[in-house]
Amino acid sequence: MPIVVERVRKDFGRHRALDDVSLTIEDGTFVTILGASGCGKSTLLNLIAGLSTPTKGRILLDDVPIMKPGPDRVVVFQQPGLYPWLSLRDNIAFGLRMRRTAGIDWGRVDEVIGIMGLKGFEGHHPYELSGGMQQRVAIARALVMNPRVLLMDEPFGALDAQTRHRMQKFLLELWGKIGATIVFITHDIDEAIMLGDRLVVMRARPGRIAIETGVPLPRARHWDMTLDPAFLYLKRQAMAILGE
Amino acid sequence: MTVSPEHVCDQALAIDASPALGPDVPDQIPSIEADEIPDAFEIAPRSGVPWHHVSRFTTATVVICAVILWQVISDLHVFPPIALPSPVAVWLAFIKLLTKGYGGHSLVDDIVTSSLRIAIGFGGAVLAGVPIGLLMARNDLVFRVIDPFLQFGRPVPPLAYIPLLVVWFGIGELPKVLLILVGTIPVIIIGTISGVKATPILRVSVAQTLGASEAQIFRHVILPSALPEIFTAMRVGIGVAWTCLVAAELIAADQGLGWLVQYAGQALQVAIVIVGIIVIGILGYAMELTIRVIERRVVPWRGHG
Numbered sequence: 046m047p048i049v050v051e052r053v054r055k056d057f058g059r060h061r062a063l064d065d066v067s068l069t070i071e072d073g074t075f076v077t078i079l080g081a082s083g084c085g086k087s088t089l090l091n092l093i094a095g096l097s098t099p100t101k102g103r104i105l106l107d108d109v110p111i112m113k114p115g116p117d118r119v120v121v122f123q124q125p126g127l128y129p130w131l132s133l134r135d136n137i138a139f140g141l142r143m144r145r146t147a148g149i150d151w152g153r154v155d156e157v158i159g160i161m162g163l164k165g166f167e168g169h170h171p172y173e174l175s176g177g178m179q180q181r182v183a184i185a186r187a188l189v190m191n192p193r194v195l196l197m198d199e200p201f202g203a204l205d206a207q208t209r210h211r212m213q214k215f216l217l218e219l220w221g222k223i224g225a226t227i228v229f230i231t232h233d234i235d236e237a238i239m240l241g242d243r244l245v246v247m248r249a250r251p252g253r254i255a256i257e258t259g260v261p262l263p264r265a266r267h268w269d270m271t272l273d274p275a276f277l278y279l280k281r282q283a284m285a286i287l288g289e
Numbered sequence: 290m291t292v293s294p295e296h297v298c299d300q301a302l303a304i305d306a307s308p309a310l311g312p313d314v315p316d317q318i319p320s321i322e323a324d325e326i327p328d329a330f331e332i333a334p335r336s337g338v339p340w341h342h343v344s345r346f347t348t349a350t351v352v353i354c355a356v357i358l359w360q361v362i363s364d365l366h367v368f369p370p371i372a373l374p375s376p377v378a379v380w381l382a383f384i385k386l387l388t389k390g391y392g393g394h395s396l397v398d399d400i401v402t403s404s405l406r407i408a409i410g411f412g413g414a415v416l417a418g419v420p421i422g423l424l425m426a427r428n429d430l431v432f433r434v435i436d437p438f439l440q441f442g443r444p445v446p447p448l449a450y451i452p453l454l455v456v457w458f459g460i461g462e463l464p465k466v467l468l469i470l471v472g473t474i475p476v477i478i479i480g481t482i483s484g485v486k487a488t489p490i491l492r493v494s495v496a497q498t499l500g501a502s503e504a505q506i507f508r509h510v511i512l513p514s515a516l517p518e519i520f521t522a523m524r525v526g527i528g529v530a531w532t533c534l535v536a537a538e539l540i541a542a543d544q545g546l547g548w549l550v551q552y553a554g555q556a557l558q559v560a561i562v563i564v565g566i567i568v569i570g571i572l573g574y575a576m577e578l579t580i581r582v583i584e585r586r587v588v589p590w591r592g593h594g
């Protein structure tokens with residue numbers, strides 16, 4: 046079920062955040078969206094999530110226009126957005142609890158807690174966690190839903206370099222296992238090329254897609270590849286667009 | 290600021306000390322457990338904050354100084370004793386109120402009577418006001434129907450309702466409790482609405498993308514998000530309730546702290562009036578503290594975002 050973005054425009058009052066954005070995201074691909082701050086990345090992600098609707102154009106999922114959010118497209122937002130009255134474990138289980146089927150698979154919840162390195166903190170409340178841990182809880186809360194589409198808005202922005210590195214590796218492994226479609230926003234060029242199957246680079250004012258290309262690197266990524274000529278070629282192209 | 294040699298020396302030591310730590314730091318990639326440990330330390334409560342004690346000490350000092358000043362002024366007979374009785378005279382009046390009572394019953398009866406009226410009137414205002422506020426925040430039609438009454442009723446002083454309440458409900462307990470309720474409920478309703486409106490949009494978006502229904506979002510996201518403001522409204526409301534109490538006990542009362550203050554005032558028993566005022570102040574403060582204690586249990590995340 047591809048996601049098709051068709052000539053989408055998004056205005057906020059008189060401000061044009063996105064203009065003429067078209068993009069097809071094939072099933073099971075890992076798409077990274079790269080762009081400077083304020084170029085409309087979050088706006089595009091919110092549209093795909095169904096949290097807002099395009100001013101012009103349309104976005105299709107399974108050939109049906111996206112009208113509202115749904116648990117098939119789980120979002121990891123730029124800020125953790127945890128519920129302060131719930132413990133870490135209950136925050137992660139929130140989406141499962143909202144399902145109107147009986148019972149929560151707590152085994153699955155605890156498995157994800159382990160994967161995200163949050164073991165031992167199950168009973169803690171968000172205000173008792175560091176910023177990086179809160180972001181990992183937000184990621185866990187999305188993963189536990191087993192979504193077909195995972196929309197991630199700079200999810201590793203708040204993490205230190207080492208944790209970030211580990212999370213990137215983990216995300217790639219996970220993607221290999223669950224085969225979800227991942228749309229991953231970042232403003233880090235290396236991160237965008239290292240993670241993506243396909244790379245989208247955006248230009249600002251108004252937000253438009255500058256290039257959309259495949260990443261010609263073997264799927265099993267390794268950090269040595271940052272020296273690969275294909276990597277460097279893409280990086281140079283992206284840098285030119287971002288004006289660095 | 291002059292820099293003493295010791296100071297320079299201290300700084301040099303501090304700078305020297307840090308590179309010494311360098312080589313000891315392990316080079317390998319830390320396991321997940323290992324890098325969790327600093328997080329655990331970060332959340333340890335900060336202890337040894339002395340400000341709490343300082344402020345308590347200050348409060349006690351101010352109270353004691355005020356009482357001493359009061360005693361001195363009354364000893365100097367700046368005002369006639371009937372207008373400003375000394376603290377000692379007020380204390381004696383207090384003891385007499387406890388033991389012999391005034392107007393045929395003890396001070397304890399007044400306290401119990403007034404507290405019950407407050408509890409029922411204020412409790413009713415919370416029990417009715419919170420659901421009304423939630424409904425108004427959720428449903429535009431309900432908001433449009435109720436809001437005019439709210440805006441109209443808010444600036445009306447509680448005293449103005451008394452004749453109406455007496456005509457409609459007589460002179461028993463009902464009009465007194467209703468007056469407290471009517472005076473307090475706008476505070477609760479407005480606080481509840483503003484709590485709902487203050488729900489961070491991100492919390493709602495998260496729930497939507499996780500598949501929560503409208504009703505679930507209201508129950509599991511908006512309601513808990515509104516709780517801190519509801520508690521603030523309750524703390525303001527309890528003060529308003531005491532204000533209304535004194536008005537309520539103008540309605541053919543023969544008991545209660547508001548009645549005591551007015552009745553003793555008419556008899557120029559200023560010492561008793563002062564006792565009544567102090568008791569009202571202490572009880573009001575105690576009730577506010579009680580709400581604060583409950584608040585800390587129900588919304589422990591308050592002030593932590």
Ligand SMILES: Nc1ncnc2c1ncn2[C@@H]1O[C@H](COP(=O)(O)OP(=O)(O)OP(=O)(O)O)[C@@H](O)[C@H]1O
Nearest residue numbers: 057060062080081082083084085086087088089232
């Ligand atoms: N709700 C809104 N109302 C008005 N303007 C908005 C709104 N949301 C976004 N914008 C504007 O649209 C533009 C794009 O915002 P967006 O959040 O999509 O940027 P971004 O690419 O995600 O940036 P960043 O990397 O800093 O997160 C910005 O100029 C922003 O000011």
Ligand SMILES: [Mg+2]
Nearest residue numbers: 086087123198
């Ligand atoms: Mg953004």
